[in-house]
Amino acid sequence: MAATSTALLGCSRTEPSGTGGDAGGAGNLLEQAKERGYLTVGFAGEAPYAYQDGGELTGQAPAVHREIWKALGIDELRGVQVEFGQLIPGLNAKRFDVVAAGMFILPERCAQAQFSEPVYVAPQAFLVPNGNPQQITDYKSVASSGITLGVMPGAVEGIHAKKQGVTKLVEVASQRDALSALKANRVQAFALTSISLRNMLEQEQDSGLTLTEPFTPVIDGKEQLGAGAAVFRKENNAMREAFNGELAKLKESGKLLELIQPFGFGPETIPPADLTTEKLCQG
Numbered sequence: 001m002a003a004t005s006t007a008l009l010g011c012s013r014t015e016p017s018g019t020g021g022d023a024g025g026a027g028n029l030l031e032q033a034k035e036r037g038y039l040t041v042g043f044a045g046e047a048p049y050a051y052q053d054g055g056e057l058t059g060q061a062p063a064v065h066r067e068i069w070k071a072l073g074i075d076e077l078r079g080v081q082v083e084f085g086q087l088i089p090g091l092n093a094k095r096f097d098v099v100a101a102g103m104f105i106l107p108e109r110c111a112q113a114q115f116s117e118p119v120y121v122a123p124q125a126f127l128v129p130n131g132n133p134q135q136i137t138d139y140k141s142v143a144s145s146g147i148t149l150g151v152m153p154g155a156v157e158g159i160h161a162k163k164q165g166v167t168k169l170v171e172v173a174s175q176r177d178a179l180s181a182l183k184a185n186r187v188q189a190f191a192l193t194s195i196s197l198r199n200m201l202e203q204e205q206d207s208g209l210t211l212t213e214p215f216t217p218v219i220d221g222k223e224q225l226g227a228g229a230a231v232f233r234k235e236n237n238a239m240r241e242a243f244n245g246e247l248a249k250l251k252e253s254g255k256l257l258e259l260i261q262p263f264g265f266g267p268e269t270i271p272p273a274d275l276t277t278e279k280l281c282q283g
Helices: 029-036 060-071 084-092 139-145 156-163 175-183 194-203 237-253 255-263 277-282
Strands: 038-043 051-053 056-058 076-081 098-104 124-129 149-151 169-171 189-193 209-211 227-232
Touching: 029 038, 029 237, 038 060, 038 084, 056 060, 060 076, 060 098, 060 227, 060 237, 060 255, 084 098, 084 227, 124 175, 124 194, 139 156, 139 189, 149 156, 149 175, 156 169, 156 189, 175 189, 175 194, 189 194, 194 209, 227 237, 237 255
Parallel strands: 038 076, 038 098, 149 169, 149 189
Antiparallel strands: 051 056, 098 227, 124 189, 124 209
């Protein structure tokens, strides 16, 4: 499926990054971005993580990225919008330099790309008709109810649902499509992070829908704590380390919470100090 490219933040068009890695002839990507004056970031149009508002790239991830890259000498972000499931493939195909989409750190994703340290943590939940007629609370209850569950393509919710025995899954391309599917009863629940779902409800007045209590899936006896981070190509070590250094400063100063709070992220979404990407990549 062809992806859609969108230029943002005062740019007339989105250009492919055309950049390489930290090793080899292409040189250091961070230094290249400084020289050209901008960085290209992949995003999926999922509020409140990364989305367009009036033609401008905004959301939790761009807010953090903008602060960090500016501190590193890069003043401009150029956004490239693709479907969520195409973020890592697009990154590795060098359509953009880094992913700024609030993507969860998962072992299967760590095999394809490398992640920064966690930027936030978030539980999952369901959007359901008012009254939660099937009384679902987690993926096991969805499986036993026999209802059809909507998920985003390539998102962690679909992975967790399958591992918990959910067989009736429908992929919806966007949050707007999810709302349409719920209202038309093509799906009876939609799974996403509680942060995203709460944002959807705030934007959709009198929807006839409600949010279930947030939960953390437990698979094979392990809590699947959702932690989002920036994503880099495997060869871009210097880029990732520079990002991690500035991220640590934001966490220590309290500025990280200040940056993400306007998008519905509270103190409980700041990652605990002992939660590392290394642990999350091991599963």
